[in-house]
Amino acid sequence: MRPARSLPPALPTALLVSLALAVPAALAGCSSDAPAPVPPQDPASSSAPAPPPEAPPEPGTVPPRWLGTRVLPEAATGYGEVRPTPPGLRERRFTLPDSVAPLPGSGFASRVVSPAPARVLERSTWEPACPVAADDLAWLRVSFRGFDGERHTGELLAHRTVADDLVQVFRDLWRAGFPLEELRITRPEELDLPPTGDGNNTGAFVCRPITGGTSYSQHAYGLAVDVNPFQNPYLRETPAGRVVLPELASAYLDRTHRRPGMVLEDGPVVRAFQRIGWEWGGDYRTLKDWQHFSATGG
Numbered sequence: 001m002r003p004a005r006s007l008p009p010a011l012p013t014a015l016l017v018s019l020a021l022a023v024p025a026a027l028a029g030c031s032s033d034a035p036a037p038v039p040p041q042d043p044a045s046s047s048a049p050a051p052p053p054e055a056p057p058e059p060g061t062v063p064p065r066w067l068g069t070r071v072l073p074e075a076a077t078g079y080g081e082v083r084p085t086p087p088g089l090r091e092r093r094f095t096l097p098d099s100v101a102p103l104p105g106s107g108f109a110s111r112v113v114s115p116a117p118a119r120v121l122e123r124s125t126w127e128p129a130c131p132v133a134a135d136d137l138a139w140l141r142v143s144f145r146g147f148d149g150e151r152h153t154g155e156l157l158a159h160r161t162v163a164d165d166l167v168q169v170f171r172d173l174w175r176a177g178f179p180l181e182e183l184r185i186t187r188p189e190e191l192d193l194p195p196t197g198d199g200n201n202t203g204a205f206v207c208r209p210i211t212g213g214t215s216y217s218q219h220a221y222g223l224a225v226d227v228n229p230f231q232n233p234y235l236r237e238t239p240a241g242r243v244v245l246p247e248l249a250s251a252y253l254d255r256t257h258r259r260p261g262m263v264l265e266d267g268p269v270v271r272a273f274q275r276i277g278w279e280w281g282g283d284y285r286t287l288k289d290w291q292h293f294s295a296t297g298g
Contacts, residue, residue: 059087059088059090059091060088060089060090060091060092060093060094061093061094061147062088062094063094063096064086064088064089067196067198068196068198068199069196070196070198071194071195071196072194072195072196072197072247074195075240075241076240076241077238077240077241077242077243078240079195079243079245079247080194080195080196080197080247081247082197082241082242082243082244082247082250083197083247083248083250084248084250084251085248085249085250085251085252086248089198089230089248089249089251090251091259092181092200092230092231092259092261093147093179093259093260093261094147094148094181095146095147095148095150095152095179095180095181095182096181096182098152098153098154098182099154099155099182099183099184099185100141100153100154100155100184101153102151102152102153103141103142103143103153105143106151107143107151107174108142108143108170108171108174108175109142109143109153110140110141110142110143110167110170110171111140111141111142112138112139112140112141112163112164112167113138113139114137114138114139114160114163115134115135115136115137115138115160116134116137116138116139116157117139118134120139120155120157120185121134121137121157123185123187123188124157124185124186124187124188124205125186125187125188125190125191125205125206125207125208126157126205126207127207129207130207130220131207131216131220131221132159132205132220132221132222136159136160136161136222137157137158137159137160137205137222138157138158138159138160138163138222139155139157140155140156140157140158140163140166140167140204141153141154141155142154142155142156142166142167142170142171142174142183143170143174144170144173144174144179144180144183145173145174145177145178145179145180146179146180146181147179147180147181147260147261149179152180152183154180154182154183154184154202155183155184155185156183156184156185156202156203156204156205156225157185157204157205157222158204158205158222158223158225159205159221159222159223162222162223162276162295165276165278166204166225166276168272168275168276169225169272169273169275169276172268172271172272172275173268173269173272176268176272178261178267178268178269179260179261180202180227180228180261181200181201181202181228181230181261182200182201182202183201183202183203184201184203185203185205186201186203186205186206191206191208195246195247196248197246197247197248197249198230198246198248199229199230199246200228200229200230200231200246201226201229202225202226202227202228202229203225203226204219204222204224204225204226205219205220205221205222206219206220207219207220208220210298211234211236211243211245211289212236212238212243217298218294218295218296218298223294223295223296224292224293224294224295224298225273225278225292225293225294226291226292226293227263227269227291227293228261228262228263228291229245229246229249229291230246230248230249230252230261231249231252231259231260231261231262231263232252232261232262232263232282232290232291233245233246233249233250233252233253233290233291234281234287234288234289234290234291234292235253235287235288235289235290236286236287236288237287255290262290263280263282263290263291265282269293270282273293277295278293278294278295279293279294279296279297280292280293281293281294
C-alpha cells in the first residue's frame with residue numbers, strides 16, 4: 001500500500017480571517033471599472049475661465065503707427081501728392097497726448113502770459129525776421145475737449161491784442177463740446193519737414209507765407225487760427241492740379257457727410273469766431289479753407 005499523504009498543518013483561525021478580507025480589496029484594485037486615483041488639486045487651476053479677448057478698437061479711434069512717417073512724393077503743384085484717405089483716417093476721432101501740463105480744475109480754465117516767455121518762443125517758429133515783434137506775442141493755455149471725451153490742456157501763441165478774444169472762443173468750444181485732436185505750438189523744425197499729409201494740429205502763430213504765395217500769412221502775425229486741419233482741409237484748383245492740404249484728407253471734402261471735429265457753417269466753431277468778429281475760410285469764393293479763421297479775413 002502506498003503510504004497515506006500527510007496533510008499540511010491547519011492555519012490559525014485569525015490568519016484565515018485576514019486573508020479573506022484582503023482578497024476582495026486586492027481584486028477591487030485590479031478591476032478596470034475602478035476610478036483612477038485623483039491627485040491633489042492646485043487651487044490656481046480651479047480659477048474661472050479666461051475672459052474673451054477684447055474687441056478691437058473702432059476704426060479712427062486710435063492713431064495708426066505710421067502717423068507722420070510716410071513721406072509723400074511731390075506733385076506738380078509743389079505740394080505733396082494728393083492720395084485717397086486711408087481707411088483708419090476716414091472717421092478720424094482720436095486725441096494725441098497734450099504738450100503742456102494740465103491746468104487746475106475740472107472745467108474750462110485758461111492762462112495768458114503776455115509777452116510770451118522767451119523759453120516758449122524758443123520752441124516756436126518765431127525769429128527776428130518775422131513780421132511781428134516778440135513782445136507782441138502772448139502765450140495762451142486753455143482747456144479743450146478731446147475726441148476721447150476727456151479734458152485736455154493745449155497751448156498757442158497769438159497776438160497780444162486778440163488773446164482775450166481767443167480765450168472766449170475756446171471757452172465757447174468747451175461749452176459746446178467741440179472736440180480737438182491736439183492744440184500746440186508749431187515747432188521750427190516742422191517748417192522744413194517733407195509732407196506726410198496727415199497732420200491735424202490746431203494752432204495760431206506760425207511764421208510762414210500764405211499757402212501758394214510769398215507774402216506773410218496772418219498766422220505770421222498771430223492773427224489767425226486753424227482748427228482740426230484734417231477734418232477741415234484746404235482746397236484749391238490750380239492749372240497744375242488740385243491742392244488738398246493735408247494731402248490725405250480728401251475724405252473730408254464732402255461737407256455733407258458730417259463727422260466729429262468738422263467746422264460747419266451752422267456749427268459752434270463758426271459762431272464762436274463770428275462772436276469776436278473773425279472771418280472763416282469756408283466762405284472764400286475762389287478756394288475753400290475750412291480750417292482757417294482770421295481777424296482780417298486773410
